[in-house]
Amino acid sequence: MKRMKTAISVGGLAVVGLGIGLAVTNPKSSAYQSFAAKKFASHLQENVCDDVPKFLRQQCRGFADANRGQFQKVIADTTQRQNYFFFSIYETDISMSLGLPSYHFSTVGILNQFYIYEAEKKS
Template identity: 35%
Template sequence: MGNFKVGTWLSGGVLLAAAALLFVTNPDQSTYETYAVKRLSTYAKEELCHDLPGTIEQFLSESCESLIDENQQSVQDVIRQSTVTLNFGLFSLYRTRLAVPGVDVLPTYEVETLGIFNRFYTYRAEQQ
């Protein structure tokens, strides 16, 4: 019977330590914004800048990547305004809907990301 109590206490202690670790390493909104800006900027430079529709391509082809680099704060503001955060204490879910209001030629994206252990895992990214 004594071994059962020790095992129970030990298991409880391990679970409590794991929960504390998850709680302490749950990334916050500003950390997510930094992550999202970096990911979005990389995606935009590698994909969007090279696949712009007709007239926009003619207008932005030379300056697309530099425009992205020069507007990081604006990108972060858009991400902040278009993200819903569900903080569960041990981890967080971030849902971001990226769209440029009034510009129908650019696609809208919905992105869902898990924040856990000071890392982010984007598990869904869909073009609408």
């Protein structure tokens, strides 16, 4: 009987410790905005800039790199965060002008990391 109580106590402490660890490492919105701006700029450089005329590719890549701060602001304005205490889900809908496509991203933030589980290009 005493062994069972000890096992239950240890198991309970482990679950509480795991919960506290997850709560403490639930990333903040500002960390997501920085992550998403970097990913979006990289996506533009690797995908969109390759589709522009060759003489504009370098300017396109420079634009994407130089405007990460602006992308971060756009992401902040277009993201909905669902905070579940242990983790967060971020839904971002980016619609840029200048004939660029719009995008939808769904990302989970947990353990100070972000994982994009849905990325959709909209016309």
